[in-house]
Amino acid sequence: xxxxxxxxxxxxxxxxxxxxxxxxxxxxxxxxxxxxxxxxxxxxxxxxxxxxxxxxxxxxxxxxxxxxxxxxxxxxxxxxxxxxxxxxxxxxxxxxxxxxxxxxxxxxxxxxxxxxxxxxxxxxxxxxxxxxxxxxxxxxxxxxxxxxxxxxxxxxxxxxxxxxxxxxxxxxxxxxxxxxxxxxxxxxxxxxxxxxxxxx
Numbered sequence: 001x002x003x004x005x006x007x008x009x010x011x012x013x014x015x016x017x018x019x020x021x022x023x024x025x026x027x028x029x030x031x032x033x034x035x036x037x038x039x040x041x042x043x044x045x046x047x048x049x050x051x052x053x054x055x056x057x058x059x060x061x062x063x064x065x066x067x068x069x070x071x072x073x074x075x076x077x078x079x080x081x082x083x084x085x086x087x088x089x090x091x092x093x094x095x096x097x098x099x100x101x102x103x104x105x106x107x108x109x110x111x112x113x114x115x116x117x118x119x120x121x122x123x124x125x126x127x128x129x130x131x132x133x134x135x136x137x138x139x140x141x142x143x144x145x146x147x148x149x150x151x152x153x154x155x156x157x158x159x160x161x162x163x164x165x166x167x168x169x170x171x172x173x174x175x176x177x178x179x180x181x182x183x184x185x186x187x188x189x190x191x192x193x194x195x196x197x198x199x200x
Contacts, residue, residue, distance in 0.1 A: 001039040001171065005032065008174045011181045019185050024192040034199055035170060042167045047160055050152040051089035056081075058095040059102030092153050096144055097168035100137050101176060101194060107132045108190045130193065141165075169198045 009032055016025050055062070055075055064071045107129035111122050145161075148154055155161050176191035 001042075001167075002036065004171065004174050005035055005039065008178050008181075011178055015181045015185070019181070019188055021188055021192065024189065028192060028195060031199060035174075035195075038166055038170055038199070041163045044163075045160075047091075047155050047164060048152070049091055049155050049164075052092055052153075053087065054090050054092055055095045056086060056098070058098045060099070060106055061102065091164060091168070092148075093164050094168045094171075096141070097165065097172045099140060100169060101172045103133050103136050103140070104129075104190050104194050107136075108187070108193070112187060112189075126189070130197075133193075133197075166198055170195065173198060 009029070012025055012029060016022065016029075019025055055072065057074065058072065062072055062074045064073060108126070111117070111125055111129055114122075117125065145154065155164065173191050173194040177188070177195065180188045180191055
């Protein structure tokens with residue numbers, strides 16, 4: 001995780017001049033110690049939870065509605081990872097974090113790709129994307145926690161659960177940040193918003 005932080009920050013510094021959202025990048029550049037501190041919490045104690053095989057890229061686009069039920073597809077994992085790494089057992093909270101990340105993309109994508117609103121006006125509408133993510137993510141998390149609360153998939157302590165969720169959300173957000181910095185600067189606001197929310 002420390003290597004992920006270091007790599008993400010190196011890419012941010014190299015690409016800073018070419019991104020539109022310099023303010024967002026600059027705000028994140030001064031918060032490196034907070035992110036490192038967040039990651040270090042995961043090693044502060046032993047978490048009494050079960051590890052399982054996970055999806056690794058679960059999101060709204062992997063959920064198919066059949067009419068009566070849902071089906072989840074695409075269990076291939078992250079293409080850049082080796083098959084041995086993909087097969088490692090992890091907390092299912094990584095898939096929960098991955099689904100939350102997909103809510104951010106769903107919320108912002110409509111504003112960033114619409115042809116019906118002038119580009120200069122979109123910045124004033126983005127707070128509505130944040131509100132949508134807040135409520136949809138909250139509904140999803142509450143339903144998930146309610147479903148698994150009597151299992152060993154999540155820790156019994158709310159503080160431990162918060163640490164684990166922040167850890168996995170930040171991991172997903174930093175991977176997304178790296179990808180957008182290298183490929184799609186116009187979508188950089190999405191992982192920046194996610195990181196901001198995790199840190200706050």
